[in-house]
Amino acid sequence: MDSHSPTLLKVENLSKKFLVKKSLFKKEYFKAVDNVSFSIEHNHVLGIVGESGSGKSTIGRLVLKLIEKDEGKIYFEGKDVYKFSAEEEKLFRKETSVVFQDPRTSLNPRFKVFQIVEEPLIVHGFNKKEREKKVVEAVEDAGLDSSFLDRYPSDLSGGQRQRVAIARAVVLKPKLIIADEPTSALDVSVQLQIINLIKRLKKEKGISFLFISHDLNVVGMLSDRILVLYRGKVMEKGDARSILKNPLHPYTKILLESLPPDHPKRRKNLSSIPEIYREEIKGSCVFYSRCPKATEECKKEPAYRITDSREVYCHFV
Numbered sequence: 001m002d003s004h005s006p007t008l009l010k011v012e013n014l015s016k017k018f019l020v021k022k023s024l025f026k027k028e029y030f031k032a033v034d035n036v037s038f039s040i041e042h043n044h045v046l047g048i049v050g051e052s053g054s055g056k057s058t059i060g061r062l063v064l065k066l067i068e069k070d071e072g073k074i075y076f077e078g079k080d081v082y083k084f085s086a087e088e089e090k091l092f093r094k095e096t097s098v099v100f101q102d103p104r105t106s107l108n109p110r111f112k113v114f115q116i117v118e119e120p121l122i123v124h125g126f127n128k129k130e131r132e133k134k135v136v137e138a139v140e141d142a143g144l145d146s147s148f149l150d151r152y153p154s155d156l157s158g159g160q161r162q163r164v165a166i167a168r169a170v171v172l173k174p175k176l177i178i179a180d181e182p183t184s185a186l187d188v189s190v191q192l193q194i195i196n197l198i199k200r201l202k203k204e205k206g207i208s209f210l211f212i213s214h215d216l217n218v219v220g221m222l223s224d225r226i227l228v229l230y231r232g233k234v235m236e237k238g239d240a241r242s243i244l245k246n247p248l249h250p251y252t253k254i255l256l257e258s259l260p261p262d263h264p265k266r267r268k269n270l271s272s273i274p275e276i277y278r279e280e281i282k283g284s285c286v287f288y289s290r291c292p293k294a295t296e297e298c299k300k301e302p303a304y305r306i307t308d309s310r311e312v313y314c315h316f317v
């Protein structure tokens with residue numbers, strides 16, 4: 001990619017809240033995504049990591065325009081995705097795709113593998129001959145041979161089904177794939193195969209990924225950059241290797257500490273950390289109640305600190 005081509009995906013100050021309670025006099029909202037910014041370059045993987053409910057999938061859905069944003073801007077190759085012409089919208093749909101956690105529910109059980117992978121090609125108007133060629137290519141790119149084309153999802157293992165979902169996601173030769181916990185429903189050995197497949201698709205096809213997972217171990221294996229999310233807010237983001245080597249935010253440190261005991265990146269000398277430290281305070285740092293390091297100062301929200309190409313939401317960095 002030449003250095004003048006614009007950043008593949010740029011997200012600025014994205015926010016989304018959901019209505020949780022509605023009565024005659026009162027509406028209550030829940031901030032699922034709170035002022036999140038990031039970008040993804042061509043041929044790069046950004047890993048978003050955070051516990052369940054932290055807003056990861058909501059970010060993925062916002063980027064794909066499956067749900068409406070409240071605030072913020074999203075640019076795809078320099079173009080505002082909310083100001084697309086019909087033509088640009090169609091191209092965006094072709095150049096982005098998604099892989100979900102559970103291929104059992106994301107693949108149509110009544111379709112054979114061929115039809116599942118073929119469907120996006122029909123939507124985008126490819127003729128029968130082109131479709132046949134592209135389906136076979138995509139299935140092979142996903143590490144399956146053509147003997148799978150005639151089978152139904154129910155005939156396949158979890159890993160094979162996820163490969164079919166990936167074949168479908170790559171068949172239009174996208175520039176960006178949103179992979180939302182694609183390995184979380186799989187056994188560890190199969191997880192590794194899928195991670196390696198994603199790495200290969202990045203390397204050989206130049207595809208970028210927004211890779212979402214609750215597991216920092218998995219995210220660390222394939223991401224160029226990492227964004228750590230907590231309650232819809234960015235806690236820390238930056239170069240993956242530097243975050244894994246030297247996490248700056250207390251929450252990132254906790255995530256690293258919870259890696260498996262034999263993991264080389266696991267932090268050794270941290271004491272174990274209880275779930276909750278102190279009562280919530282309105283207007284505090286969002287991590288206040290769980291932070292092992294919190295002081296009086298943390299009753300106020302921190303500003304983002306930018307250090308050495310890292311951005312950290314903490315008073316003490």
Ligand code: ADP
Pocket residue numbers: 018019032050051052053054055056057058059
């Ligand atoms: P994650 O993917 O990190 O587990 P999600 O993005 O799915 O988190 O959800 C973030 C928060 O937003 C959760 O508390 C979830 O319950 C809430 N949420 C997500 N979608 C909706 C919705 N359509 N309506 C109401 N609340 C939602």
Ligand code: MG
Pocket residue numbers: 056057058180
């Ligand atoms: Mg999710």
